[in-house]
Amino acid sequence: MKCDCGHTNPHGAQLCERCGKPLTTELDMRYDGAVIRSKTKKKTLIDKIWALFANVKFGVLLIVLTLIAASLGTILPQVLFVDTSTFASPKEAYTQTYGVFGTIYYTIGFADLYNSWWFQTLVLALAASIVIASIDRGVPLFKALFNQRVTKHDNFLKRQRFTLKVPSEQLTLEEAARVLTTKRYRVRLEDNALLAEKGRFARFGPYINHVGLLIFLSGVMLRLVPGFYVDEELWVREGDTTAIPGAAGYFVENKAFILETYDGERVENAVNSVAKKYETKAVIYKGDTLAGDTANLQELKQASIQVNHPAKFDGYALYQMDYRLDELKTMTFQLTEKKSGKSLGDVTIDLANPQQRYALKNGARVELAGYYPDFDGFDADGAPQTKSPNPNNPAFLFNMYTAETKQGETSFVQIQKTSEPLGETAYKMVFKSADTRDITGLKVRKDVTMPILIVGGIIFMLGVIIGSYMSHRRIWIKQTPEAYLLAAHANKAGYAFKKELADITEKLALPSFDDKREKEGDNDAS
Amino acid sequence: MLLSISSTLLFTAFICYLVATLLFGGAVHGKKEQEKRSHLRFSKAAIVVSIIGFTANVGYFVTRWLYTGHAPVSNMFEFTTAFGMCVVGAFLILYALYRVPSLGLIALPVAIIIIAYASMFPREVAPLIPALKSYWLTIHVLTTVIGEAILAISAFSGLIYLLKVIDVSKRSMERFWLEFILYTLVVVIGFVAITSYFNAIGYEASYTYVDKEGESAAITYHTPALIGMHQYDAQTTDAFEPLVEVPAWINAKKLTTVIWSLLAGTVLYGALRILLRRRLAAVLQPFVQKTTLPLLDEISYRSVLIGFPVFTLGALIFAMIWAQEAWSRMWGWDPKEVWALITWLYYAAFLHVRLSRGWEGKRSAWLAVLGFAIIMFNLIAVNLIIAGLHSYAE
Numbered sequence: 001m002k003c004d005c006g007h008t009n010p011h012g013a014q015l016c017e018r019c020g021k022p023l024t025t026e027l028d029m030r031y032d033g034a035v036i037r038s039k040t041k042k043k044t045l046i047d048k049i050w051a052l053f054a055n056v057k058f059g060v061l062l063i064v065l066t067l068i069a070a071s072l073g074t075i076l077p078q079v080l081f082v083d084t085s086t087f088a089s090p091k092e093a094y095t096q097t098y099g100v101f102g103t104i105y106y107t108i109g110f111a112d113l114y115n116s117w118w119f120q121t122l123v124l125a126l127a128a129s130i131v132i133a134s135i136d137r138g139v140p141l142f143k144a145l146f147n148q149r150v151t152k153h154d155n156f157l158k159r160q161r162f163t164l165k166v167p168s169e170q171l172t173l174e175e176a177a178r179v180l181t182t183k184r185y186r187v188r189l190e191d192n193a194l195l196a197e198k199g200r201f202a203r204f205g206p207y208i209n210h211v212g213l214l215i216f217l218s219g220v221m222l223r224l225v226p227g228f229y230v231d232e233e234l235w236v237r238e239g240d241t242t243a244i245p246g247a248a249g250y251f252v253e254n255k256a257f258i259l260e261t262y263d264g265e266r267v268e269n270a271v272n273s274v275a276k277k278y279e280t281k282a283v284i285y286k287g288d289t290l291a292g293d294t295a296n297l298q299e300l301k302q303a304s305i306q307v308n309h310p311a312k313f314d315g316y317a318l319y320q321m322d323y324r325l326d327e328l329k330t331m332t333f334q335l336t337e338k339k340s341g342k343s344l345g346d347v348t349i350d351l352a353n354p355q356q357r358y359a360l361k362n363g364a365r366v367e368l369a370g371y372y373p374d375f376d377g378f379d380a381d382g383a384p385q386t387k388s389p390n391p392n393n394p395a396f397l398f399n400m401y402t403a404e405t406k407q408g409e410t411s412f413v414q415i416q417k418t419s420e421p422l423g424e425t426a427y428k429m430v431f432k433s434a435d436t437r438d439i440t441g442l443k444v445r446k447d448v449t450m451p452i453l454i455v456g457g458i459i460f461m462l463g464v465i466i467g468s469y470m471s472h473r474r475i476w477i478k479q480t481p482e483a484y485l486l487a488a489h490a491n492k493a494g495y496a497f498k499k500e501l502a503d504i505t506e507k508l509a510l511p512s513f514d515d516k517r518e519k520e521g522d523n524d525a526s
Numbered sequence: 527m528l529l530s531i532s533s534t535l536l537f538t539a540f541i542c543y544l545v546a547t548l549l550f551g552g553a554v555h556g557k558k559e560q561e562k563r564s565h566l567r568f569s570k571a572a573i574v575v576s577i578i579g580f581t582a583n584v585g586y587f588v589t590r591w592l593y594t595g596h597a598p599v600s601n602m603f604e605f606t607t608a609f610g611m612c613v614v615g616a617f618l619i620l621y622a623l624y625r626v627p628s629l630g631l632i633a634l635p636v637a638i639i640i641i642a643y644a645s646m647f648p649r650e651v652a653p654l655i656p657a658l659k660s661y662w663l664t665i666h667v668l669t670t671v672i673g674e675a676i677l678a679i680s681a682f683s684g685l686i687y688l689l690k691v692i693d694v695s696k697r698s699m700e701r702f703w704l705e706f707i708l709y710t711l712v713v714v715i716g717f718v719a720i721t722s723y724f725n726a727i728g729y730e731a732s733y734t735y736v737d738k739e740g741e742s743a744a745i746t747y748h749t750p751a752l753i754g755m756h757q758y759d760a761q762t763t764d765a766f767e768p769l770v771e772v773p774a775w776i777n778a779k780k781l782t783t784v785i786w787s788l789l790a791g792t793v794l795y796g797a798l799r800i801l802l803r804r805r806l807a808a809v810l811q812p813f814v815q816k817t818t819l820p821l822l823d824e825i826s827y828r829s830v831l832i833g834f835p836v837f838t839l840g841a842l843i844f845a846m847i848w849a850q851e852a853w854s855r856m857w858g859w860d861p862k863e864v865w866a867l868i869t870w871l872y873y874a875a876f877l878h879v880r881l882s883r884g885w886e887g888k889r890s891a892w893l894a895v896l897g898f899a900i901i902m903f904n905l906i907a908v909n910l911i912i913a914g915l916h917s918y919a920e
């Protein structure tokens with residue numbers, strides 16, 4: 001593109017590189033007329049992709065798509081918040097609760113929308129767009145801003161929103177410089193021209209906030225990388241040592257679980273927290289286990305885990321989240337002869353680890369033919385069923401052998417109920433006692449990304465504040481043979497700038513600037 | 527004692543806002559040059575009364591805080607009233623910057639409607655549940671409300687822009703939607719009117735129903751139950767027989783309130799139309815002629831610029847800090863969080879849309895108005911409807 005002055009400019013330039021004359025009818029002051037890559041290079045595929053992602057309209061489209069997607073996820077509760085334990089499947093839970101709509105919602109994947117690949121892709125595209133748009137515009141903008149000429153082409157000045165032309169005798173550049181300096185402008189003088197500028201830093205605002213946002217997003221993305229973020233639950237029974245999920249090589253032992261409750265009156269005030277305090281006395285170990293052998297574990301630390309007082313170790317934190325009280329631990333039965341009531345000895349069954357057979361005195365023995373920890377009735381064939389591996393409602397199928405009943409007798413024992421499925425027996429297992437223990441519900445968390453998120457958040461906020469609450473203001477004055485040409489530009493807050501300009505022209509005893517945007521005359525912004 | 531002072535102050539603020547609205551009307555009505563001095567006088571009086579009202583409003587807030595011992599933003603009444611107060615505060619800030627009286631003519635009535643709406647919710651002072659007792663929660667909620675109020679001013683300026691620029695004498699989509707905006711405001715007044723009416727006559731009807739866990743529950747309506755809960759059974763003799771029954775996951779009581787509000791609002795709107803013999807937009811138009819379009823456009827953009835950082839800080843950053851503290855996770859995708867994010871994304875989109883030429887002015891004004899709709903959706907629907915769908919929020 002050739003300028004009147006004879007200089008050949010690169011395609012897409014809005015201002016002549018040599019004389020600064022506007023070459024196009026539109027002058028985009030947002031980038032000071034700088035050449036923007038995405039607007040000029042459109043040949044190769046890479047150029048096209050670059051141009052697409054740098055396009056603010058595309059960026060807005062991505063933001064809007066993300067927004068719409070996010071809102072779809074709030075129509076029904078996300079699967080995370082739904083108690084699906086009483087249903088056959090999560091899908092069933094949606095169908096049962098919300099009908100056909102629930103089924104559709106679950107089937108198209110909206111029930112776990114925020115973890116879906118397409119939602120995450122959308123966010124990734126958004127991030128890419130921010131990077132590309134910022135480089136695309138930021139680099140030429142700052143080049144332009146740091147290499148500003150004081151003397152601008154007349155046409156450049158005339159294109160500005162605020163313009164003024166005054167006869168030569170009404171103004172001197174020195175006088176203007178003095179007044180503008182008192183208004184805290186940085187003033188540059190050159191031959192017959194003046195440039196007064198303040199708040200240039202404001203132009204960095206959007207770029208700073210985009211950088212902050214990207215840092216934040218990279219923190220969020222890092223959470224998906226194994227080892228950076230752990231958020232898991234575990235239940236540990238009193239006395240047990242369990243591997244900590246998400247923290248390979250670490251184990252926790254629940255020494256004791258302690259629950260304190262409010263006395264009657266205080267319970268009411270506490271609304272939904274009946275428990276005043278609950279705590280797990282825990283020991284954390286490090287090491288390997290081979291087939292459940294916990295002997296070669298090294299004790300790392302002893303900890304008391306309470307609500308809001310997690311146990312911390314090697315970057316992990318164990319939070320107290322929940323508890324279950326009085327889970328059955330052992331049950332003791334007595335082998336008894338029905339007629340005489342004579343005892344042949346006790347059998348204590350460890351419900352977490354039941355044995356096959358229990359030997360008693362006089363050659364009597366009891367064999368555990370079946371164990372149903374969470375007995376749930378019989379199936380169609382009459383076989384006993386268990387709902388879960390947790391000893392919520394244990395039932396036992398015993399074979400009892402004594403000197404009198406060598407071939408054995410069978411008894412089916414539930415809590416408070418005994419039946420004899422294979423005929424009347426001479427002996428029975430009488431429930432004697434049970435031991436219970438509490439289970440503590442813990443949460444393991446590890447978050448290496450936190451510092452990244454904090455730094456990103458702070459940078460973002462700073463950028464937004466700089467970009468929003470500061471404005472970049474410039475005033476140009478150029479002496480031409482017959483008059484002074486004045487022009488002014490602010491990147492935002494035009495009316496506040498206008499007031500300042502009015503103040504400046506008053507101090508210089510000049511008429512006020514013309515405002516191109518003010519098409520109507522009844523403006524009451526005094 | 528403190529509580530009654532607090533209520534009196536709120537009532538004072540309410541009256542001041544009403545008076546200030548009328549005064550602002552005087553300050554902008556007509557266009558003639560000779561009225562300029564009287565306009566100025568009206569403006570001055572209006573702003574003085576607004577400031578007095580706002581001071582009383584802050585007084586209400588402080589005294590209630592002192593009485594309850596926690597920031598009064600813990601239930602619908604308190605939270606919504608705080609929003610109304612902040613709307614006036616935000617208006618005062620933007621007025622200080624731009625001195626546009628017609629802004630007051632929208633901002634104050636909207637604040638009045640918001641406070642009236644708020645007072646339909648139970649006002650009693652409830653003790654805070656432990657999870658809500660946090661310093662960060664207070665900071666988070668207050669900052670968010672202030673941010674939303676500043677963003678709301680953008681919509682008011684946008685509305686004035688639209689009232690000014692849209693030709694209401696000709697049939698068009700624009701005219702329809704502009705009138706629709708005003709209609710929704712009337713519906714809120716309808717809600718206030720109908721709720722007050724049934725409160726005044728002490729209407730009450732109890733029903734039992736089966737909730738979505740399949741358990742039996744009880745509910746009391748304060749308006750005649752147009753819609754019945756799932757498998758409802760009236761407990762009050764001669765209770766209104768609901769017209770339809772809904773599935774368990776829909777709260778028929780809330781739906782009934784919405785329908786009553788729509789009915790009352792529509793009747794009220796119809797009455798206004800008959801009385802004024804014009805569309806409401808046409809009634810308002812003479813009041814908005816004094817300000818120039820570019821100025822209105824700038825106010826609309828600027829208030830988003832001012833409000834956006836405040837909203838970001840309150841609704842996202844402080845919210846994350848609080849969540850981290852209270853639940854040890856800073857983000858959990860619960861609907862309230864998601865809607866804060868949606869609002870934030872919306873305003874980010876708004877700011878970017880304005881970077882393209884041709885998206886200033888009218889289009890931008892529509893977007894600003896839509897933004898307010900999203901904020902109100904946050905305030906009303908997310909709290910009352912969506913959160914209600916989610917069992918964990920009960």
Ligand code: HEM
Pocket residue numbers: 030053054055056057058059060062063126129130133134137141203206207209210213464467468871874877878881
């Ligand atoms: C949610 C994501 C985003 C946020 C929060 C954000 C934030 C902002 C803010 C606050 C501004 C300043 C606006 C103003 O001063 O009016 C801005 C400017 C800008 N943003 Fe974004 N942005 C986001 C995404 C994007 C995307 C996806 C693009 C890509 C096209 C983009 C491109 C730009 C550009 C080109 C500017 C103008 C820079 C200038 O004035 O020099 N932004 N952004």
